[in-house]
Amino acid sequence: MLRRITEHLDGILGNDEWNPVDAATNGLQIENSGRVDTVAFAVDAATQTVEEAVERGAEMMVVHHGFFWGGKDAVVGQDYDRFRLLIENDIALYASHLPLxxxxxxxxxxxxxxxxxxxxxxxxxxxxxxxxxxxxxxxxxxxxxxxxxxxxxxxxxxxxxxxxxxxxxxxxxxxxxxxxxxxxxxxxxxxxxxxxxxxxxxxxxxxxxxxxxxxxxxxYHTETFGVRALRALVDEEFSVDTFYIDQPTLV
Missing domain, CATH: 3.40.1390.30 (NIF3 (NGG1p interacting factor 3)-like)
Structure with missing residues (x-):
């Protein structure tokens, strides 16, 4: 299911066209074992949103702001803690920045x-x-x-x-x-x-x-629209459960 959802979103968003000019890495940033029954949607990939995805049993997160910006860096410190939460709980991470x-x-x-x-x-x-x-x-x-x-x-x-x-x-x-x-x-x-x-x-x-x-x-508040729309597309196309994680920021 992970491959099917990823290919479907890639086809809609045209990530390959944007990746050469975007500060972010668009598309699948972290994979899982391939099983996806529940997908969480959020504006930001952050410890707080990942923790909620874990708590609510998601196997995949779709976000606007992912973890990779300007290429892949060393996964240490805060990044390690975030990645560990995803990997230990077999949660894939998909991000779309400028395309969205x-x-x-x-x-x-x-x-x-x-x-x-x-x-x-x-x-x-x-x-x-x-x-x-x-x-x-x-x-x-x-x-x-x-x-x-x-x-x-x-x-x-x-x-x-x-x-x-x-x-x-x-x-x-x-x-x-x-x-x-x-x-x-x-x-x-x-x-x-x-x-x-x-x-x-x-x-x-x-x-x-x-x-x-x-x-x-x-x-944050101007950028909730896109991930909510992607949630509706996934709901329409795939037999999975979905939910939106609302974690507003100050700006």
Missing amino acids: DAHDEVGNNVLLLDALDAEPVERFADFGTDEVGYVGELASPVGLESFTDGVADAVDSEPDVLDFGSDEIERVAVLTGAGGGHVAEAAATDADVYITGEPKHRAHHDAREHSLNVVFAGH
């Missing part, structure tokens, strides 16, 4: 736009293989405060807002996660507001100088 942000059906960006009732019309923010961010348009303009309330409902968290742009929102740029360095690219799309996860220091000045509203809705 950029995907046009199950990606974090397009699904956040969908949650805001915005229709995707173009893409931006080229990461080398493709553009990752999406621009969407609302059916009719809404006030910035009302729009921000909608974002809070969509991500289940209270965002921080730089209100340097129009009071009316119709065109929305989204780049989930660590998109604080892409304010200028979002402004170049003529968006009225840019939604991302966490800020960078320079984002304040970039937003002001480009007269752009920016909503920082949390790295």
